Amino acid sequence: MLSNGTNGLIHKCRIDLRHTLIFSLRNQGFYTHVVSKPNSETQKASKFGKTSNALVYFNSQITKCGRNGNLEGSEAVFRSMPHKNAVSWTAMITAYADNGKIGKARKLFDEMPDRTTASYNAMITACIKNKCDVSEAIRLFLSIPEKNSVSYAAMITGFIRAGMFDEAEKLYSETPVKWQNSVSSNALINGYLKSGKLEEAVRIFEGMAEKDLVSYSSMIDGYCKMGSIVDARGLFDTMPEKNVVTWTAMIDGYFKAGSFEDGFGLFLTMRRAEDVKVNSTTLTVIFEACGNFKRFREGTQVHGLVSRMGLEFDVFLGNSMISMYCKFGSMDAANAVFTMMSKKDIVSWNSLLTGFVQHDQFFEAYELFEKMPRKDVVSWTNMIIGLSGKGNISKCLELFKMMPEKDGIAWTAVITGFVANEEYEEALCWFAKMLHENVCPNPSTFSCVLSASAYLAALNQGLQIHAGVVKLGMECKLSVQNSLVSMYSKCGNTYDAYKIFLCINEPNVVSYSTMIGGFALNGFGEEALKVFTKMESEGKKPNDVTFLSLLSACAHTGLVGLGWKYFKSMKSMYEIEPNPDHYACMVDLLGKCGLLDEAYNLISSMPFEPHSGVWGSLLGSCKTYLHLDLAELAAKKLMELEPESATPYVVLSQLYYIQGEKRESNRLRNIKKSKRIKKNPGCSWILLGDKVHPFSVGDESHMNVDEIKVTLELIREEMELSLGHEDICY
Structure with a gap:
């Protein structure tokens, strides 16, 4: 309930609004306040003269306030009107409907003294816009004394929105000839197009x-x-006349199809056309395309065009320019545009904030966030993403708890932060909290927690999440399917991983790469290669991740020739430059097959400095094949790259010992000891309920360590009795 002070303020605002309107009308000669009792002539003049002009003005103000979301303004104008006509009532009904107040719209409609076809049409449109109440719309439609083209078009739109295409077609065919104009046809065409029924839309259009x-x-x-750019251009070229909307639609179509040159070329043609002028919508499309295609030169040129044309620098145009410069990474230019904007909305602030976060300018992002006059879920979520990227999870949680409203995206941002910082158990705990708060997960949420389960090799947890995916009907979402394939593969269940992979209707490069990697990880090299063959036959272009999985599969199967073929084809066939990880895979493949000199030659030919993974692969192979000279070289390089790592000391020491050089072995052990370099202890874990219990060598910090020791002792005793061994230990 509102306080007396608040009610008084609203009442004052209404009075002020009425006085403002009266003053404005008087200045325009529309409003006459009669003090004395008017005679019949005055009444007649008032009714048919100036009062008519006043009605037009009042009605336009109702509509204007309603469209701007100022419903109280519309109500104040409506109540202050000395005379109302059917247009006034209809305008107010539309204002209610546009602002989601369907109940108030219906109440006003029922109170109307004289309903017109326009008022019925407005009420039908209101029913359709709000929860698509088709049954009520039909009842109103059948009640219209005299229907017109708008009535039929509104009802056809209602049927289309409800998915009742047969009913829409039937009404369309029953539309009287005098009302069979483009309005109804366009309603049906738009309905079919929005539902992806292109052929049906073409049929209506051609008829x-x-x-x-x-x-x-x-x-x-x-x-x-629908991707039919050639058909679109053919229709565009045959149009008897074109306006800015059709030009913009065709230009945007080229951009969406990935053809920047054709789209920008058509924009230049449009600029030369005499019968059409570029507007802010066209320029917004151009700025978006320049940003997406990273066309800095064209983007700055169009920015200059805006200045030369003297176009009004509206908020939509400004926002598109900020977004474009952020995509270029030109944050100074984006900030300059933001500063120049006289009017900014929440999108303006969020666009710049997102740019700062994406380009790791977190100080600037935080400063902007603090200055924001209003923050929405996007603002808070962007900051959470930025903080998680910096590894500051505690600050993430602090901001999250401060959020006035939390949606699924915000929850997902927090969970993603835990996964990105390798806190997988916490990610799963927060997912449980999300469900407890009755927040519905989205596909990104599921992909994230499936990734956490995969890293923990927590198959039971993954199975529960999979059940949730099915329950919410997201098992056909491609991102979720790919995550399921990855989870099952990393948990060692390649059977279910492959079963899900086969259920993907249109697998993308991620799907294939994940399945190839899953097979390779679990030692099924031949199966991995078969999936790649299928990928090639489907015309899918592999990426650098695909080749990492392929080379790993070749290493598992010892296929050196095929490995070389894939490695060389990266650049020659797919224009992919091998990175250090690809070289490490090849070194591993050659090393496992005993081709150590060939592996070293490959390392020597690398166009960049090898990382520790490359030398680590060579060192491991040298130990297997007892190649001491190369092992010494690889160990030396590893010690330089990772001075705190115990691996090169341990491996080389063992190799010295095997070769009979015990003195060198002991010397290396003493060096490691003097430098206080310790080998990372082995670690394992088990999942009980929703909690992961990790165990490390020599670690007795677990809260149930005494009970665990007693249980292990009992197991040891039982093993001794059953196996007959006296020297079993743990």
């Missing part, structure tokens, strides 16, 4: 007796969105 600009623009946009 139209008269097509208008809306018809052509809708079809061009539909063709583009």
Whole structure:
């Protein structure tokens, strides 16, 4: 309930608004306040003269306030009107409907003294926009004394939104000839296009007796969105006349199809056309494309064009420019545009904030966040993402708890932060909290927690998450399917991983790479190579991750020739430059097959400095094949790259001992000891309920360590009795 002070303030605002309107009307000669009793002539003049102008003004103010979300303003104008006509009532009904107040719209409609076709149409549209109440819309439609083209178009739109295409087609065919114009046809075309039914839309379009600009623009946009760029351009070229909407739709279609040159070329053609002018919507499309395609030169040129044309620097145009410069990484330019904007909305602030976060300018991001006049979920989530990227999980949680409203995206950002910082158990705990708070996970959430389960090799946890995926109907989401394949593979269950992979309708490069990697990880090299063969036959282009999995598969199967073939094809066939990890895989492959000199020659030919993984692979192979000279070289390089690592000392010491050089072995052990370099202890873990219990060599910090020792002793005794061995130990 509002306080007396608040009620008084609202009442004062309404009075002020009425006085402002009256003052404005008087200045324009629309409003006459009659003090004395008017005679019949005055009444007649008031009714048919100035009062008519006042009504038009009042009605336009109701509509304007409603469209701007100022519902109280619309109500104040409506109540202050000395005279109302059907247009006034209809405008107020529409204002309610546009702001989601369907109950108030219906109440006002029922109170209308005289309903017109327009008021019925407004109420039908309100029912359709709000929860698509088709049954009520039909009842209203059948009640209209005299229907017009808008009535039929509104009802057809209602059927389409409800997925009732047969009913929409039936009503379309029953539309009287006098109302069979482009309005109803366009409603049906748009409905079919939004539902992906291109062929049905084409059928309606081609059957139209008269097509208008809306018809052509809708079809061009539909063709583009369905990837039929050639058909879209063919229709565009045959149009009798074009407006800025059709030009923009065709330009955007080229960009969405990945053809920047064609889209930008058409924009230049549009600029030369005399019968059309570029508007802010067109320029917004251009700025978005320049950012997506990283076309800095063209983007800055169009920015200059905006200045030369003297276009109004509206908020939408400014936001698109900020986003473009952020994608270029030109944060100074993005900030300059932001500063120049006289009007900013929440999107303006969030666009710049996102740019700062994505480009690791966290100090600037935090400073901007603190200055924001209003923060929404996107603002908070961006900051959480930025903090997690810096490894500051505690600050992430602090911000998260401060959020006034938390949606699934915000929860996912926190969980992703834990996974990114290798705190997998915490990620799963927070996922449990998310479910406890009745927040619905999205596909990104599931992908994240499946990744956590995979790293922990927690198959039981992964199975529970998979059950949740099925329950929420997300098992057909590609990102989730790929994560499931990865989880099952990393948990050693390649059977279920492959079963899910086969269920993916349109696997992408991630799907194939994950399955190849899963087979390779579990030692099924031949199966991995078969999946790659299938990938090639499907015309999917592999990426650098695919080749890492492939080379690993070759290492498992000892296929040196095939490994060399794949390694060389990266650059020659797919224009992918091998990185240090690819070289490490090849060194591992050659080393496992005993080709140590060939492995060393490959390392020597690397165009960059080898990392520790490369030398580590060579050192491991040298130990297997007792190649002391190369082992000494590899160990020396590892000691330089990772001075705190015990691996080169341990491996080389063991190799010296095997070769009979015990003095060198002891010397190396003493060096390691003097430097206080310790080998990382072995670690294992088990999952009980929702908690992971890790165990390390020599670690007795577990809260149940005494009970564990007693249990182990009992197991040892039972083993001695059953196996008959006296020297079993743990």
